[in-house]
Amino acid sequence: MRGIKMIKIYQEDLETMKRIVADYTEQVVDFEIEAKVQAIITQVRKRGDQALIDYARQFDGVSLTDLKVAEEQLEQAWLQLDDSLKTSLKLAAQNITSFHELEKEKGFVDASQAGIVRGQKVTPLKRVGLYVPGGTAAYPSTILMNAIPAKLAGVEELVVVTPPQKEGINQAVLAAAKLAGVDAIYQVGGAQAIAALAYGTETIKPVDKIVGPGNIFVATAKKQVFGTVAIDMVAGPSEIGILADDSAQASEIAADLLSQAEHDKRARAMLITNSLSLAQAVAKEVERQLVNLPRKEIAQAAIMDRSFIAVMPQIAEMFDLMNTIAPEHLEIQLTEPTAYLGLVKNAGSVFLGRYASEPLGDYLAGPNHVLPTGGTARFSSPLGVYDFVKRIQFVQYSKEALAEVEKAVTTLARTEGLEAHARALESRFTNYEGE
Amino acid sequence: MRGIKMIKIYQEDLETMKRIVADYTEQVVDFEIEAKVQAIITQVRKRGDQALIDYARQFDGVSLTDLKVAEEQLEQAWLQLDDSLKTSLKLAAQNITSFHELEKEKGFVDASQAGIVRGQKVTPLKRVGLYVPGGTAAYPSTILMNAIPAKLAGVEELVVVTPPQKEGINQAVLAAAKLAGVDAIYQVGGAQAIAALAYGTETIKPVDKIVGPGNIFVATAKKQVFGTVAIDMVAGPSEIGILADDSAQASEIAADLLSQAEHDKRARAMLITNSLSLAQAVAKEVERQLVNLPRKEIAQAAIMDRSFIAVMPQIAEMFDLMNTIAPEHLEIQLTEPTAYLGLVKNAGSVFLGRYASEPLGDYLAGPNHVLPTGGTARFSSPLGVYDFVKRIQFVQYSKEALAEVEKAVTTLARTEGLEAHARALESRFTNYEGE
Structure with missing residues (x-):
């Protein structure tokens, strides 16, 4: 265990803690990337498919004959999928569907005044594009989380773009796309994929909205095409905030902190507790569990550079600080966790009690795992059916x-x-x- | 009437018309303005209130002693308001309130499975900033349309920023702010106002979301702070699309087209009709009515440069073209207008029949007048209560x-x-x- 630095433990007052956490959220704009992305978008607008094929060779080292993945490949991928994975994906899809059904909106009509009808109708977006990263970040769960709400909203055409891979596209991703009812998959990644979705090429029709995670090129391109099409939030590194007292298990808290830390070196794992002994026990457990994690290097960087434990005596102050952070994921591991839901003002998804371990929400509980990060939960919502519709007002007077x-x-x-x-x-x- | 060029009348097929209308929507980025705005934001972040006071002298020619408008001034403005204006504002506020009440969302809980509770709670944003332009574009109606949904959502602090004026802030604006329950007004305009709202100064607290219309500096600044705070859509020039047949009155159609044309030289007024005789009669009426409009110069530019009448034989094609345009305001002046609501796929606000003249919606019917422009109704909604809340998911498992x-x-x-x-x-x- 030697050589691993412990997670920081702060014992400061609320105002000091608020200043400390504010330092973690500063944003940076990279003008070099902005310019590169702009050049790529211009090329795709000028040269269409040919630009996509050229970039696939240049950036992905793949010579494409066809941008579109054949229908049969999706079917095949689903049929050949390992049975336990098939069952797990189906259960996840079922829970995601039943939860997001509850988000559907119907619009309204008000005919309460003589000679006046006023109302609002809810209409699905026609075409939506979903970006799915390549390599190890190609997550089938992300396909389900993005595609299911879109299809429930009534989106006519949902297309996936994903970087071409020498070894072919991840089979689990293809299978999940089949399961979720994706209408087409195109092998195109990076800023060029976003440009194709926003402006269209010979093969890819322009969409009304682009969703899905991606690297800095994808995120920058999404910002640049924003206005021509809608985009979902630009996702930052993953975050978990845990509020716990002496009733919590240090080993479980540590495991949950590490589950987010393993995502990204810039991920943030944060525990706020009124118990110094729990703080110390968790810090120790984090070190112990870190040692034999496959993604140890990533998790360790996140724990050392971006994570912390704060000890604060008052529950009200613990919530105040956490609301200032506005974490993507929030676990409440306090005695009677549900009673505290009213104190949560800013968070993406809340996990109540010992058995609502955060990864349950990443995969299977049903609520979305596409969540606001970097403090944007102050004003943003989880991805939902409401992201794939727009409202149209109407009025008639006699x-x-x-x-x-x-x-x-x-x-x-x-x-x-x-x-x-x-x-x-x-x-x-x-x-x-x-x- | 000599010297006024007629509104263009097209008689083309659907595909040709789609290409023609696409030419109207190209966006332009002005890098010089981007850089100026960035410099202003940097100054406000560094120098706070002092930067705001310096810019007020430099840009507005006003020496401020206090950024905040005194509480009593709002009260005074309301009390001294002309009675008929007071009555009109109150009626507008009442209709806006009763319509937007229907937009309130309650969240949900699903406890249908043993040992599992899942749900979503709806929480208001804490602080919101509303930009109100100065000079002739200081509209009391815009205060009501932005402020009422925010207050209905439960926003704790709603502050208005508006450029300092040598002659003092528009009394009708102050009165409307009082009526709508605005919590504070600050005399600061332009990009510096947006920077103050996003990052805060000694006097102005940072907000979670910035809404309201503004010039190119305001719009550019909103885009630049997007991510640090939420913003509403960046509004483009006003648009009206009218679908009409022979049952419509040419003089009324022309009057409605001109009502949007008078907003802005870049406004667009568009009529699509299956009647060539109506097209010709409307063109003639537009010329006739234009002559003695106070804002004739503006309206004429919009009519000549950016507006058109398209004659198309089929009702289905008329809707297809209009859905491609996705107009901010859409009037349906067809026989049995309500029956066509289902054909509307993309529009901000729909006005059904002869007596739903568009300006009714600008002021009084109750639906919002902050609407998606420039084709963004494909994916955006009118401003509503839903813009001032965010959703928080929760889950508990045994x-x-x-x-x-x-x-x-x-x-x-x-x-x-x-x-x-x-x-x-x-x-x-x-x-x-x-x-």
Whole structure:
């Protein structure tokens, strides 16, 4: 165990802790990457498919004859999948579906006033693109988490883009795509994939929204095409925040902290507790469990550089600090955890009690695992069915109903100096003559 | 009437029309403005209030002693307001409130499976900033449309920023702010106001989301701080699309087209009709009504440069083209307008029938007037209560419920190469020993 530095333990007051955690969230813009991405987007807009094929050779070392993955390959991948994996994916899909069904919105109509109908209808986006990273970050679970809400929303065409791989696309990813009802998969990655989805090429139709995680090139490209299409949030490194007291098990807390730390060297694992003895026991357990993890190097970097334990005497202060952090994942391992749900103001997904270990939510409980990071849970929501619809308002007035409000509308319009607005209403009752 | 060029009338097939309308939506990035805005943001982050006071002198020609507008000024503005304006604002606020009440979301809980509780709670954003332009674009209606949904959502602190004016802030704006329950108003405009809201200064607390319209500096600054805070859509020039047949009145259609054209030289007014005679009559009426409009110069530029009438024989094609345009405002002036609501796929707000003249929606009907422009109605919604809340998921499992899915979770985790994820779950049932 020698050589592994312990996770930091702070014993500071609330204001000091708030300053410390603020230092962890500073963002950086890399102008060199911005420029490279812009050049790639320009090429894809100019040269379409050919640009995608050229980039596949240059960046991925793959010579493509066809950008689209054949339908049969998805079917095959599903059929040949290991049985226990098949069962697990099906159970996950079932839970994700039953949870996200509850997010569906119906719109409304208000016909409570004479001569007036007002309402809002909810309409699915027509086409959505889902980016799936290549290599070891090609997660079948991410396909389910993105695709199922989109299909439940009623999206007509859901296409996946994923970097071409010399050894072919990950079979579990293809199988998950089949299971989730993805309509097509294209072998294209990086900023060029985002450009193709935003602007279209000969083979790939432009979409209305792009979702899914990716590296810095993908994230930068998503920001650059934002406005032409919608994007989901730009995901940062994974985070877990745990609130625990003496009733919690140090070994379990440590295991949960490490489960997020193994994602990324920049991941953050944070424990806030009112028990110094728990803090010390967890720190020790983290060291012990870290030793024989396959992704030890990654987890250790995250633990040493970006993680901490804070000891604070008051439960109210523990929540205050955690709400300031606004963690992606929040575990409440306090006696009577559910009672504290009301104190949670900012978090992506909350795990209540000892048996709601965070990885349960990554895969199987049903709530989404695409969550706001980097403090954006202050204003962002988990990915959901609501991300794949838009609302359209409507209104109808009878002549009598309009007559009743004519004066109010024209008064407001003229106050704002918008004479043509006033006259449009008045045209229903009088004819304006040009001079 | 001589010298005014008629609105263009096209008689092309659907595909040609789709290409023509696509040319209207190209976006441009201005790097010089981007750099200026970045410099302003940096100054505000470094120098706080003093930077705001310096910019007020430099850009607005106003020497400020206090950034905050005194509470009493709002109260005074409301009390001294002209009675008919007071009545009109109150009626508008009442209708906006009753419509947006229907947008409130409650979250859900699913306790249908033994040992499992899953759900989602809806939580208001804590602090929101609303930008209100100065000069002639200071619209009291915009205050109501932004502030009322925010307050209904439960936002704790809603602050307005608006450029300092030599003659003082528009009294109608102050009165509307009072009526809508705005918590504070600060005299700061432009990119510096957005920077202050995003990062905070000595006087202005940082907010979670920034909403409201503004010029190119405001829009660029909003894009630059996006991610640190949430922003609403970046609004483009106003648009109206009208679908009409021979049952419509040319003078009324023309008046409605002009009501949007008077907003901005880059506004777009578009009529799609299956009647050539209506097309010609509307074109003539537009010319006639334009002549004596106070904002004639603006409206004329919008009509000549950016507007058109398209004649198409089939109703289905008329809707297809309009859905491609995805207009901010859509009027359906067809016989039996309501029956066509199902054909509307992309639009911000729909006005059904002869008496739902678009300006009714700008002020008084109740649905929001902050709407997606520039084709973004393909994927964006009107501003609503849902823009001022975020969702937080939660899940709780019993030991038995977790045991039942343990295998599925660990299978998926190990498939994805995330051993620590699997072990976190297993830690609830076995103790891992370090090697």
